Amino acid sequence: MNGSQADAGAQAAWLSSCCNQSGAPPEPPEGPRALQAAVLGVLSLLVLCGVLFLGGGLLLRAQGLAALPTRERRASREAEPGGASGGDDDS
Template identity: 75%
Template sequence: MNSSQAGPAAQAAWLSCCNQSGLLLEPSEGPRVVQAVVLGVLSLLVFCGVLFLGGGLLLRAQGLTALLAHERRGSHEAETGGSTGDDDS
């Protein structure tokens, strides 16, 4: 059925239903507020996740650095202790 065969009420219903009039339907303020809140919460979650993962990596790096420094001290003390032991005998 084309538009010439439909009555005015049917055409109005079709235009309002399918928005073929070319007018943009303005959303109400409620969904925009909800969308802003959801995006804010998601952004906060992402930010906290980045901080959490970054902090974990930083702590791991500090632990590995401390372990490496401890091993270097231990190997240096072993070399120094071994050379003085050879001099005494």
């Protein structure tokens, strides 16, 4: 083995000890990545629950507002005939 082959071997050993075969830095350990995934999962569930809660509240409010004129019309129709018949009963 000549000097250039020894240098190439040492360089390859150093490269494999600090980097993977593509020359890129090694990947971080899986622990922090798993923790990050868990935190993101919990946050996304909280956001989803908040959207559903607020959306449900808005939907109930919209249904109540849509039903309000119907109730008022019904109440006014019932009050007119009821008021006239009630006046007749009192006389």
